[in-house]
Structures are given as C-alpha cells and as structure tokens.
Amino acid sequence: MVAREPTESGILVDISDSEFLALSTMVYDQFGINLTDKKKALVRGRLNRVLRNRNLRTFKEYLDLVRNDPTGTCLIELVDRISTNHTFFFRESEHFTFLMETAVPELLKRFSSEGPGQEVRIWCAGCATGEEAYTLAMLCQEMAQSRSFLGKIKILATDISVTALEGATKGQYNSERIRLVPEALKRKYLTKLGEDLWEVSPLLKSMVLFKRLNFMDSTFPFKNSFHAIFCRNVMIYFDRPTKNSLVERLSSCLFPGHYFFIGHSETLGRDSFDLEYIKPSVYRKKVP
Numbered sequence: 001m002v003a004r005e006p007t008e009s010g011i012l013v014d015i016s017d018s019e020f021l022a023l024s025t026m027v028y029d030q031f032g033i034n035l036t037d038k039k040k041a042l043v044r045g046r047l048n049r050v051l052r053n054r055n056l057r058t059f060k061e062y063l064d065l066v067r068n069d070p071t072g073t074c075l076i077e078l079v080d081r082i083s084t085n086h087t088f089f090f091r092e093s094e095h096f097t098f099l100m101e102t103a104v105p106e107l108l109k110r111f112s113s114e115g116p117g118q119e120v121r122i123w124c125a126g127c128a129t130g131e132e133a134y135t136l137a138m139l140c141q142e143m144a145q146s147r148s149f150l151g152k153i154k155i156l157a158t159d160i161s162v163t164a165l166e167g168a169t170k171g172q173y174n175s176e177r178i179r180l181v182p183e184a185l186k187r188k189y190l191t192k193l194g195e196d197l198w199e200v201s202p203l204l205k206s207m208v209l210f211k212r213l214n215f216m217d218s219t220f221p222f223k224n225s226f227h228a229i230f231c232r233n234v235m236i237y238f239d240r241p242t243k244n245s246l247v248e249r250l251s252s253c254l255f256p257g258h259y260f261f262i263g264h265s266e267t268l269g270r271d272s273f274d275l276e277y278i279k280p281s282v283y284r285k286k287v288p
C-alpha cells in the first residue's frame, strides 16, 4: 500500500499491521529488540529510505527480500537502520567515578598480591559509536600513569550495528559528543581535525578492540572473564525474558567480586542472578 503522504524526499511507503507484525517478530527473534506498536511510525520512517534505495514498492517486497537473502546483508542493514546508537563521552559519569575510585583500587590491591604480568579486562557491551569505550580508555590510561601500573589494559567494545562500529573504529567526533571531556584530557587524547571535528589519539585506539557481537547469541566467545562490564542503555530495548537471559550470560563473563554497570534509567531487581546490588545501576558479581 502506498500512502499519499508527500515528504521532502517523495512519498512514504506505508506499513500495514500484518507487515509490521512480521517485521517486529523478525527483529525480536534475531536481535531481541522489542518493537512495540508505538514504534511503528518510527520504523516506517527509518526503513523507507532502504525501500527507496532498493527500488521496493511495498514492505511485503522488503520482508521477502530480507527473508530470502542468503548473505545476511539485508538483516545487517535492517538492524543498522532500526537500532538507536545515540551516545557521548562521559555519559552518566558517576559510573566512571565509581570505577576509578572504588573498582580499580580494589583490583590493583588484588593484583599487587599476584605478581607482575597483570591484565585489566573491560567489556563495553553495546558500545554504539565508541564514545563509552574511549572514555574508559582515557581514564584507564590516566590510572596506569598515576599508579605506575605496568600491566596491560584491554577494552573490548561490541555492538550489533556495523555502521556504528565503523564510526567507532574511525574515532572522529564533533563537539557535541565530546563536550563533557575534561579540558586536560581533551588536550591529551583528542586532536582537532577541523572546525567541529576531533579524533581520538592512536594510543586510545590501540587500547580498544571493536567487534560485532549479537547479544542474542546463546554463548559469548571469550576465553577469559572481565573485571568490569558496562552494558548501559541497551536493555531498554529488550523485554523482561530477553533482558534476564542476557544478564545471566553477561554475568557469567565477569570475574567474581567485579562490577556490572547498567544505564541510570534501567533496573535489574535488587539481587539478580549471581549479582548483588551495590547502588543504583551498579552490581557486583557474588563471590562464591
């Protein structure tokens, strides 16, 4: 069905209730993202450009294309278009304060009894365009310098969106994204490229490994656990069963006694799985 609704770029293709149901079921099954009816207009708007670029006249044609694409490219494009990747440096900065003032000193104390060759491992799960991972890299580097930490710092940053990950790897941001970076850190770790464009330093880039990972995978492919996991502002898109299953798999990747951070507007319940509540949006894996 084609709606008679002119926009700047032409006519918007309408999406019927049954087409939206088929699309939202596909997105839920593949990515866990819960597209409620309230998201219908948003989804229709975001996907219209895809239909136009691919010369498709209806959402039925689009659904058939995605279902019958053996390469999986259409699914990647679909999740790229519907996922929300908004983020910025030092977002919800209380978490970083807690990490540096509580979690890192605890970790270094443990390390000091274990001898040299230590590795700090942080997973930034749902990293979008990379700002959260680079914030962590800056702060860990500062910590390493101030405490003469000679071990390695490894930050794994994952997302489902290929476009977001390409942006993350490039590491270039406008003033809006970096506005909360303290001036001293900005001078040290960001280079001005143009009127409103900065790039993170090669050192920060070398500390972060960006990878595509779908939270719906039944297990995660890590040999070693992590000392901290940030999964912030991701689970708001998931329903309760999806969220519970994800939290269980994420916490299985944490070392006991170490920390799990979720977004400020999210909740897990006071004692979820093997995580204990520390303060709003901060949990610690129980020590058996």
Ligand SMILES: C[S@@+](CC[C@H](N)C(=O)[O-])C[C@H]1O[C@@H](n2cnc3c(N)ncnc32)[C@H](O)[C@@H]1O
Binding pocket: 030, 031, 032, 033, 083, 084, 085, 086, 087, 088, 091, 125, 126, 127, 128, 129, 132, 158, 159, 160, 161, 164, 213, 214, 215, 216, 231, 232, 233, 234, 237, 263
């Ligand atoms: C709003 S961003 C959060 C960015 C950052 N963590 C923050 O708090 O600013 C949410 C991210 O979750 C990712 N995401 C959604 N569903 C996912 C899935 N099934 N697997 C992996 N990442 C997913 C999206 O692509 C998006 O980049």
